[in-house]
Amino acid sequence: MGREPPQRPLGYASSYRPDKKQTSRGVDRTILASVYNRIAMDVAAADINHVHVNQNEILKDVIRDSYLNQALTVEANLDQTGREFIQDLTLSMFDEGCVAAVPTDTDYNPNYGAYEVKTLRTGQILTWYPKAARLKVYNENTGQKEEITMQKRACGIITNPFYEVMNKPNSTLQRLVRKIAILDAIDERSSTGKLDLIIQLPYVIKTPQRREQAEIRRKDIEKQLNESKYGIAYTDGTERITQLGRSLDNNLQSQIEYLTSMLFSQLGINQAILDGTADEKTMLNYNTRTVAPILVAITEEMTRKFLTKTARTQGQRVKFVMSPFKMVPISQIADFADKFIRAEAISSNELRSIIGFMPVDSPQADELRNSNLNRAPFEEAPASTNPDVNQMQMENPYGGQMEPDSGYENQNEQVYEEPDPEPQPTKLPPVTDISGLKISDLDKLLNL
Numbered sequence: 001m002g003r004e005p006p007q008r009p010l011g012y013a014s015s016y017r018p019d020k021k022q023t024s025r026g027v028d029r030t031i032l033a034s035v036y037n038r039i040a041m042d043v044a045a046a047d048i049n050h051v052h053v054n055q056n057e058i059l060k061d062v063i064r065d066s067y068l069n070q071a072l073t074v075e076a077n078l079d080q081t082g083r084e085f086i087q088d089l090t091l092s093m094f095d096e097g098c099v100a101a102v103p104t105d106t107d108y109n110p111n112y113g114a115y116e117v118k119t120l121r122t123g124q125i126l127t128w129y130p131k132a133a134r135l136k137v138y139n140e141n142t143g144q145k146e147e148i149t150m151q152k153r154a155c156g157i158i159t160n161p162f163y164e165v166m167n168k169p170n171s172t173l174q175r176l177v178r179k180i181a182i183l184d185a186i187d188e189r190s191s192t193g194k195l196d197l198i199i200q201l202p203y204v205i206k207t208p209q210r211r212e213q214a215e216i217r218r219k220d221i222e223k224q225l226n227e228s229k230y231g232i233a234y235t236d237g238t239e240r241i242t243q244l245g246r247s248l249d250n251n252l253q254s255q256i257e258y259l260t261s262m263l264f265s266q267l268g269i270n271q272a273i274l275d276g277t278a279d280e281k282t283m284l285n286y287n288t289r290t291v292a293p294i295l296v297a298i299t300e301e302m303t304r305k306f307l308t309k310t311a312r313t314q315g316q317r318v319k320f321v322m323s324p325f326k327m328v329p330i331s332q333i334a335d336f337a338d339k340f341i342r343a344e345a346i347s348s349n350e351l352r353s354i355i356g357f358m359p360v361d362s363p364q365a366d367e368l369r370n371s372n373l374n375r376a377p378f379e380e381a382p383a384s385t386n387p388d389v390n391q392m393q394m395e396n397p398y399g400g401q402m403e404p405d406s407g408y409e410n411q412n413e414q415v416y417e418e419p420d421p422e423p424q425p426t427k428l429p430p431v432t433d434i435s436g437l438k439i440s441d442l443d444k445l446l447n448l
Helices: 032-045 067-073 082-096 172-190 208-227 252-267 271-275 280-306 309-313 330-342 348-354 387-392 439-447
Strands: 047-053 059-062 098-106 117-128 132-139 144-151 156-159 197-200 240-243 316-321
Touching: 032 082, 032 172, 032 271, 032 280, 047 067, 047 280, 067 082, 067 117, 082 098, 082 117, 082 156, 082 280, 098 132, 098 280, 156 280, 172 252, 197 208, 271 280, 280 316, 309 316, 330 348
Parallel strands: none
Antiparallel strands: 047 059, 047 316, 098 117, 098 156, 117 132, 132 144, 197 240
């Protein structure tokens, strides 16, 4: 009929992303927003996984097929990946002081028993109850943020480890925000284009008639300045004009600098971390004092709330791993690779994955072995693929392989000789008191 087919309604529409966290107005106008974002990015850069641990809390393997691990590493919800969710969670925690990790999609109702987490979202805590909390969470079905009430044991409630520094009403960060707001107000008032003039009229202004006459004169000068192309006005010869061109002196700038340095020291960061010029020791201190406490707070709360007691007894945990090789410069990679392989701490394929190379299809590349050392003396050598060679080989008393006599006795060949027997250690009589023995005697006892 010459008309477009009717389109299916898509739901609530918005010109901006409705699920994205909006920081408070006092923070987004200062340098603190960049500090928040820097720390949140470093927290999200760590690998958070659903894992198995042994009795010593050492990582055994990653449970890759679990819904919780998929939510933390691949897709937290319809709009966010796992890392985006962790970054959003950290930013909300910094801004509000306490945030909720809400399981929005589960196999059972989380308020009534055990459940398995499939998707996660960040929730704002509006009201606290003894065993529940009123949350404001984005609903991906309606496209709007809605208020829900959940039991505290059904959602992860994470408190900012730096709450006393960042979120308390009289904390260092809040004082810095107020000082910056005052400085911004002064700068805005001084940059509005006001002339700050005082007009001295040739008569005394005490009666209402004189005040009205002075007001008319003031408006007349304002009109001349506004309507003039170059901002020029005329006055009477008996009138005097004084301009207040000197700003009031204050120590706001020095106070802001002092509070900023104090805040950076309390958070364990500095300007070199923000601009990317920090050395390895500075980054290690930053990761240990700033990033690690936030990750511990997130993973411990998820372990406590999203894993049942039976799962925790079986060794299931939510743990984070921070790569120690990200800050290693290219010039030191060869040195640290040689040391780690010689110490049999990592395999060749693990090293190749660290530097960004593809693994090789070789069994030896996955073994923890030092290729600089010879094989054990009594280790059997691999058999040859040629059956004739296997028949001709004979065993060496020292564990190696030697070829049999070829029959050319007249040639100058090195003759194999039996080695001298090793000297047997001297047997000492049994001793009960070793306080009077010498070091050489103790060595003989150890050899026995």
